[in-house]
Amino acid sequence: MLAAKINGTEQAMTPVIDPEACKPRAPRKLHARDQHPEDTVVRVGDVAIGGGAFVVIAGPCSVESEEQMVETAQAVRQGGGAILRGGAYKPRTSPYSFQGLGPNGLTLLGLAGKATGLPYVTELMDADDLPLLEEQADMIQIGARNIQNFSLLKKVGHSSKPVLLKRGLMTTVDELLMSAEYILDGGNQSVVLCERGIRTFETATRNTLDLSVVPVLKERTHLPVIVDPSHAVGKRRYVAPMAKAALAVGADGIMVEVHCRPEAALCDGEQSLHPSEFAELMAQLRGMAAMCGRTI
Ligand code: PEP
Numbered sequence: 001m002l003a004a005k006i007n008g009t010e011q012a013m014t015p016v017i018d019p020e021a022c023k024p025r026a027p028r029k030l031h032a033r034d035q036h037p038e039d040t041v042v043r044v045g046d047v048a049i050g051g052g053a054f055v056v057i058a059g060p061c062s063v064e065s066e067e068q069m070v071e072t073a074q075a076v077r078q079g080g081g082a083i084l085r086g087g088a089y090k091p092r093t094s095p096y097s098f099q100g101l102g103p104n105g106l107t108l109l110g111l112a113g114k115a116t117g118l119p120y121v122t123e124l125m126d127a128d129d130l131p132l133l134e135e136q137a138d139m140i141q142i143g144a145r146n147i148q149n150f151s152l153l154k155k156v157g158h159s160s161k162p163v164l165l166k167r168g169l170m171t172t173v174d175e176l177l178m179s180a181e182y183i184l185d186g187g188n189q190s191v192v193l194c195e196r197g198i199r200t201f202e203t204a205t206r207n208t209l210d211l212s213v214v215p216v217l218k219e220r221t222h223l224p225v226i227v228d229p230s231h232a233v234g235k236r237r238y239v240a241p242m243a244k245a246a247l248a249v250g251a252d253g254i255m256v257e258v259h260c261r262p263e264a265a266l267c268d269g270e271q272s273l274h275p276s277e278f279a280e281l282m283a284q285l286r287g288m289a290a291m292c293g294r295t296i
């Protein structure tokens, strides 16, 4: 029996359990293609993801300075990218690595977005930062490491902002879809799934890009599916081939890391494209898209 001292006297304190709270809910399958045959189109600013166009999200791994952010955003814009990316809150393996600029990073993303007219996506790691992101960002990213942070998923499920949900390093298709289900169940229907490489025995690349997941997800869900080749391969020379492969397998877009000076980047410089490499990739993607009856 639990007891607590109230006004100096020991009193029994038994929690009252609502029997309803213990009952499982009848499962829904809000993500499932068989319940919703049409493709969902997710709007980020003026950009539609999932409507047939191939959407390119690009920008640095992390926001570092006004100059870096604006210069890189201009390269993204000039190359034909539709959405800007950049991390203000960074999930780093080591606590000693650069952790991101936090709210100042969001301000710089806003400046770069304004300078180029591009909407931006940025990662949410802590539910306490959700109000700030809801006020400032155009899309909220839930990163690979938080794919099963169910309390965070529930919170963005109650948000009106579109969510970019990245597959975890060890996440199965069923688990990825159930994480998306948490967000949909909260009422937020604007969810985009992102394959970003999974952890396998192979060490030649940072992760192993599971491109076969694209047709699998397209069959199982109506939600748009994009591919992040940068975090999958970890080396810039492998990014363009896998970005083109993503278009070939029917992804709704890609997210790539681009930095105005990758050699000086505070995070993921090795996998970040130079502006000229990004422009060249975009030209190649445009040619391929035309052949596939898609637009960029
Ligand atoms: C990112 O996109 O900034 C990122 C940290 O990626 P991931 O969560 O896929 O590792």
Ligand code: MN
Binding pocket: 061, 062, 231, 257, 267, 268
């Ligand atoms: Mn990165």
